Amino acid sequence: QVQLQESGPGLVKPSETLSLTCTVSGGPITTYYWSWIRQPPGKGLEWIGYIYYSGTTNYNPSLKNRVTMSVDTSKNQLSLKLSSVTAADTAVYYCARALGSLPYMDVWGKGTTVTVSS
């Protein structure tokens, strides 16, 4: 079955850019929408945005100015970049497959913890 695996640095310095990759295995990256979601320690879920396999993106308005998502269909990989990070960006970051362009995320990665600290 489809599996998602997030990867990237666990520690990022303030003001730098957070970069994560999500590798999709066991199924196609095409025909699906792919979301990034984050969860600060002890807090709730926050939708960051989604990307369609064609490259179409849609971002959370509160993060729009700092977020860039991309897709590499040849590698079955998604990427997330979040610039000018602060401590408030410390969170577990998840990638998830969505059923259409709707908030129905049926397959999730295990998540990766990113801490923003000097």
Place this chain on the structure above:
Amino acid sequence: QSALTQPASVSGSPGQSITISCTGTSSDVGGYNYVSWYQQHPGKVPKLMIYGVSDRPSGVSNRFSGSKSGNTASLTISGLQADDEADYYCTSYTSSTTYVFGTGTKVTVL
């Protein structure tokens, strides 16, 4: 966009039914039948429990049901079991074509 409003906690005894509310606006919950619910056990990955307001993915118990009235969606868990103890989040599509999560509800089985 503001997070959808959920009660911080709901509790019930085994076998009872509980309902979790998710209140938004006419620009999200009230405007579309695109509400989903997720269950998250401590330290675990969220799991899709309900989509399209009231549809259940394959494998999800029929003890979980969803509904909507106006700007408020609801998740009902009937025949409460110990394993239902978890955090629950609603999500809705919005008029900006984005998604918004609820604030989350901790369900405690007494």
